[in-house]
Amino acid sequence: MAEKSFRKEDFIKGDAEDYKLQFRKDEIGIGSDLTIERINESGEHEVVQAHIHRFDDYVEIFWSEPFDGRLLFDSKVSFGE
Secondary structure, three states, X not given: XXXXXXXXXXXXXXXXXXXXXXXXXXXXXXXXXXXXXXXOOOOOEEEEOOEEEEEOOEEEEEEOOOOOEEEEEOOOOOOXX
């Protein structure tokens, strides 16, 4: 599995009462195996069940507040396969 780390500052305030994080499909593929992990207070990664949208050339992740974490994905699944 490949990973992309992200920080609180990477989130964008959404239209609703949520925050959005965007990744380009060509960065991570269309991946059916996407896992979002948040870093908790003790510094450990914990899996969260975030809302994920695929829109145009982006994969968008929605959560109620920004957090530091990482996206795990299968690097073998590429766009168009």
